[in-house]
Amino acid sequence: MLSQSAPKFSSTGTQATRIVGALTIIVMTWVLISGLVLTPADVVQGESVRIMYVHVPSAWVAYLAFIVTAIASAFYIFAKRHSLGFDRVAGASAEVGVMFMVITLVTGSLWGRLTWGEFWQWDPRLTTTAFLLVTYVGYLAVRRLDGSVEQRARRSAVIALLAVLEIPLVHFSVVFWRSLHQRATILDPNGDVKMDGLMLFTLFSGVVGFTLVFVWLILHRQRTMLLSDLANQSGLDAAILARQNESVSI
Amino acid sequence: MKKTAIKTAKRRVASAVFIKDLRIEARSRVVTNQVLPFAGLIMVMFAFALDNDDVLQRVAGGLIWLATIFSLFIIVQRSFAIDTSDSALDSLRVAGIDLSAVFFGKAVALTLQLIALDVVLIGAAFLLYQIQVSALGVVLLVTCVVCATTGLGFVGTLYGGLTAGTNGRETLLPLLLLPVVAPVLIAATRATEAALGSSGAEISEGWAWVGLLTIFAAVFGVGGSLAFGPLIDE
Numbered sequence: 001m002l003s004q005s006a007p008k009f010s011s012t013g014t015q016a017t018r019i020v021g022a023l024t025i026i027v028m029t030w031v032l033i034s035g036l037v038l039t040p041a042d043v044v045q046g047e048s049v050r051i052m053y054v055h056v057p058s059a060w061v062a063y064l065a066f067i068v069t070a071i072a073s074a075f076y077i078f079a080k081r082h083s084l085g086f087d088r089v090a091g092a093s094a095e096v097g098v099m100f101m102v103i104t105l106v107t108g109s110l111w112g113r114l115t116w117g118e119f120w121q122w123d124p125r126l127t128t129t130a131f132l133l134v135t136y137v138g139y140l141a142v143r144r145l146d147g148s149v150e151q152r153a154r155r156s157a158v159i160a161l162l163a164v165l166e167i168p169l170v171h172f173s174v175v176f177w178r179s180l181h182q183r184a185t186i187l188d189p190n191g192d193v194k195m196d197g198l199m200l201f202t203l204f205s206g207v208v209g210f211t212l213v214f215v216w217l218i219l220h221r222q223r224t225m226l227l228s229d230l231a232n233q234s235g236l237d238a239a240i241l242a243r244q245n246e247s248v249s250i
Numbered sequence: 251m252k253k254t255a256i257k258t259a260k261r262r263v264a265s266a267v268f269i270k271d272l273r274i275e276a277r278s279r280v281v282t283n284q285v286l287p288f289a290g291l292i293m294v295m296f297a298f299a300l301d302n303d304d305v306l307q308r309v310a311g312g313l314i315w316l317a318t319i320f321s322l323f324i325i326v327q328r329s330f331a332i333d334t335s336d337s338a339l340d341s342l343r344v345a346g347i348d349l350s351a352v353f354f355g356k357a358v359a360l361t362l363q364l365i366a367l368d369v370v371l372i373g374a375a376f377l378l379y380q381i382q383v384s385a386l387g388v389v390l391l392v393t394c395v396v397c398a399t400t401g402l403g404f405v406g407t408l409y410g411g412l413t414a415g416t417n418g419r420e421t422l423l424p425l426l427l428l429p430v431v432a433p434v435l436i437a438a439t440r441a442t443e444a445a446l447g448s449s450g451a452e453i454s455e456g457w458a459w460v461g462l463l464t465i466f467a468a469v470f471g472v473g474g475s476l477a478f479g480p481l482i483d484e
Contacts, residue, residue, distance in 0.1 A: 077480070131429040138426040145416045155412060158477045159426070163409075165469060 014222035020216045028211035034202040048114040053202055055107040055203075057210035065097025065214060070164035072159035072166055084229070087153035088192045090160055091143055092221035094136050101133045135163045149229050210229065260351040267342075271329060272362065281329055281363050285321050286370055292317040293374045306379040308449055311442030313379075314371045315398070315435050321367055322402055322431075323424055325360060326410035334400050334415040339482060348480035353407055357463040357474065362402030368395045390456045391445040397460055398438035401467035405430055411482045416426025437462040 013021075035053035042049035072090035076082055108126065109119045120126070143156045195203075260373045275281055280466050300306055306313075333339040342352055374390070383391060409426050413419040437459040443449060444456025 067462070128432075130434050134425070135429040140411070141422055141425060145422075154480050158481050162430075162473055162477060165473070207268065241299075 011152055012220045012227070014219075017216060017219045018216060020212055020219065024209060024212040024216055027212060031202060031206045031209050033148065034198065034205065037200045039202050043182070045115060048111055049057070049199075051107050051111045051114075053206045055104060055111060056203060058103040058207035060207050061210045061214045062097050062100040062104055064098060064211065066164065067092045068093040068218075069097065069136075069139075069160045073160035076153055076157045082150070082153070084149060084153055085226075087149070087157065088158065088222040088225040088229075089218065091140075091225060092218045094139050094143075095221060096217045097122070098133065098136050098140065100210070100214070101136070103131070105130060105133065132163075139163055149233075256348075260348050261423055263347045263359070264278035264355040267352050268359045269355075271356055271359035274332060275359075275363065281325060281367070285328075286367060287326050288324065289317045289321045289371055290374055291366055292320060293371065293378055297378055298393050301379065305383055310375045310379045310381045310444060311448060312435075314368065314375055314440045314442060317371055318364060318368055318399075318402070319400070319431055319435060322406050323427065324369075325363055326406040326427075326468065327420065327423060329356065329360065330414035330419075332409045339414060340365040340393065343482065350475040353411070353475050355480035357403040357407040357421075357471075360406055365395060366404055368399060381448075383446055384427040386453050387445040387447065389458070390441060391455055391462050394441040394445065394456065394463065395465035397467055398434050398441075401434050401463055401470060402431060404467060404470040404474045405434075408470065408478055408481070414482065426444050434463065434464055437466070 031053060039050070039053075041047050069090045072086045072093065076084075076086035076090065079086070105126075112121060113119045139156060142159050143152055145152065147155075147156065149221050177194055276370055293313065296317075297306060297451065300309070330339075333342075343349065373397075405427065409423060409430070413423045413426070440451075441456040441459040441463070444451040444459070448455070
């Protein structure tokens with residue numbers, strides 16, 4: 001049973017989300033201008049390096065989203081009071097994560113076409129990232145199974161905790177198998193930065209900007225989920241009341 | 251004393267569920283009459299599709315494990331369809347027994363059925379694809395089959411329990427299972443290739459992949475025993 005009372009607000013926005021939204025617009029505008037105009041082309045990769053300003057931050061946000069999903073799911077499962085708020089955050093984060101994972105794979109494919117001459121290579125990191133995407137699409141399918149919100153929350157929390165086991169596999173796949181994927185180029189093993197200053201700052205801004213987009217989307221999405229759950233619940237209550245009234249009138 | 255009693259009770263539940271699943275199979279013969287012919291047909295269809303003896307010998311390992319995984323879906327769905335019909339799974343749940351014991355009982359029964367299936371599939375590969383194996387390769391192959399099917403048994407039981415009784419389980423189960431079993435497909439294929447000496451692979455290369463299969467089985471054995479209860483406890 002949902003513990004929340006009927007919402008008093010008519011929108012999902014608050015003062016906090018508006019501030020996050022405004023910050024997001026400012027940072028993303030800077031990333032757009034700097035990434036497309038101000039930063040130089042790469043000596044080796046040419047103009048295709050600009051894809052990096054979208055690809056790397058979206059990959060970061062996708063992984064962050066899946067980690068948030070796992071943490072929120074763990075809180076739902078292990079906390080004494082199984083708060084559905086954690087379930088909604090987990091679900092919202094997975095949805096946003098899947099979206100950013102698709103962006104990561106699409107931008108990666110475009111970069112691969114320009115650099116490797118192919119849209120897709122059976123590179124371990126690419127392949128396992130695609131598997132990770134399918135895993136979270138499955139997670140979202142589990143969330144849409146029949147049942148109460150509590151059933152949905154418990155099932156999906158368990159699936160999220162199992163799915164997170166795949167993230168280390170993705171990370172270490174580069175080490176385990178021979179890989180075509182671009183190795184870490186920003187920091188070498190000694191910690192020395194090997195990138196033009198403005199390019200590095202733009203990339204960093206992209207990571208911040210995409211993270212703000214993620215936060216903004218999560219805040220709104222989990223509130224729309226709450227409204228949806230409440231609407232379903234009130235619809236059910238109304239239907240039960242209508243049947244009761246029918247039986248009384250008979 | 252109390253701990254010993256709980257352990258004994260768990261073992262009895264697990265063995266009862268294990269015997270129940272195998273007895274149902276012995277009476278219905280779904281695996282022997284339907285799944286085995288289906289898996290055999292897949293092996294024949296692969297031969298039609300690839301139409302080259304050299305290619306078939308090279309990819310035989312992968313084909314055996316793909317046929318195993320496709321058959322896994324059918325066996326798991328069949329097993330849980332029986333458990334959910336007449337609310338048999340609900341009866342087990344309300345009986346107050348330890349659900350991790352139910353998980354282990356079902357997983358071991360599924361593993362045994364998969365081992366029997368793989369024996370037939372490997373036999374079919376010897377006949378149809380003309381593969382060969384050395385004595386040392388047999389040891390690797392047997393270990394690989396045991397480790398891989400154990401992992402598949404655990405993960406199949408876990409996700410089968412999740413989708414049991416839900417609408418669209420026929421499509422949801424492959425969607426959930428395929429990404430999870432991908433490491434088993436890769437590792438078991440590489441280990442089998444090493445055992446068969448396909449593409450010049452050495453037998454020693456296969457043992458590292460068997461290690462990965464063992465880790466997979468251990469992770470999903472522990473994870474499954476913890477998660478199975480919450481997944482079906484509704």
